[in-house]
Amino acid sequence: MHKEHHVTSSEIIRDVVIGMSDGLTVPFALAAGLSGAVSSSALIVTAGIAEIVAGSIAMGLGGFLAGRTEVDHYNSELKREYNEVEQVPEQEKAEVKEVFAGFGLSVGLQDQIADELSKDKKKWVDFMMKYELGLEEPNPNRATKSAFTIGVSYIVGGIIPLSPYLIIHTAQEALYYSCGVTLICLFIFGYFKSKLTGQPALSGAFKVVVIGALAAGAAFGMAKLINGG
Incomplete structure (x- = not known):
């Protein structure tokens, strides 16, 4: 019997992808940038947590407004x-x-x-x-679920690049571990995201890694430049 296999991305998966992709990238770039300017991991952790809280709220609110607009x-x-x-x-x-x-x-x-x-x-x-019109009736609870899923996914993603700074007190040393852990997670995330969307998995994974690395590198280099190298 012929069986058709289609890759379908549910709304929840889409929200996880949105939250996790920014959660991994933005706090990673922030931590890397601060590592080029300060030596204390404590300061980076404080700034990182503040960014994760603010970012998760902003992303969640964006998801909520998008859901309400659709309804x-x-x-x-x-x-x-x-x-x-x-x-x-x-x-x-x-x-x-x-x-x-x-x-x-x-x-x-x-x-x-x-x-x-x-x-x-x-x-x-x-x-x-x-x-x-090509319109399907949206779930009236979609906005709230979307906001929660995106916000939580952002927090989970943001904790990953910040976690080495919680353990290692020297920012420069913590940065090396943060880069290693985050780039591996970006690769895994990019791989599965590409699989779910039917794109070439390896090339999709490398694209996500490159974007994250460029963002962190730019932030680190700018911080170094502002502080006089």
């Missing part, structure tokens, strides 16, 4: 479609026929389907929302 947009379009099937039903029927004409159905069958759909206003509107 509000859907409800606005839903209301408009209900008004249109009430006020201009023949025009809406013509739009139904256009959809099925695109599938190659005969004119007679298009008319029959349009007439049948128009008998149930809810199904008619649902059809127009999905096939005319």
Whole structure:
């Protein structure tokens, strides 16, 4: 029996990817930059924790607002479609026929389907929302779940580059371990993210590593430059 295998990324996985990618990269770059300017790990830990808290809240809020915007947009379009099937039903029927004409159905069958759909206003509107506007009804709890998932993922990602500074008191020495641990985690994260999205896993993993390394290197170099090398 033929089996089709499709890689599908759920909304939760997408939120984890969003939160984790920034969580790994931004605190890593901040810690690296501060390591080029100060010698105390304690200061870097304090600044890093403050950034993780602020970043997780900002990212979570962004996810919440995106989710609410999606719900509000859907409800606005839903209301408009209900008004249109009430006020201009023949025009809406013509739009139904256009959809099925695109599938190659005969004119007679298009008319029959349009007439049948128009008998149930809810199904008619649902059809127009999905096939005319390409909109699926969003989960009303999506915004809250998205905010929580993104925020927690950011915190988990941010703790990784900061963890060596909690153990090693010299910032420069802690930076070496932070680079090693974070780059390995970026590679693993990039690998699985690419697998989930159907992209070449190894090249995707290396891209994520390069981006993280460049961000940290730029921050470290800028801090050194400002402090006179």
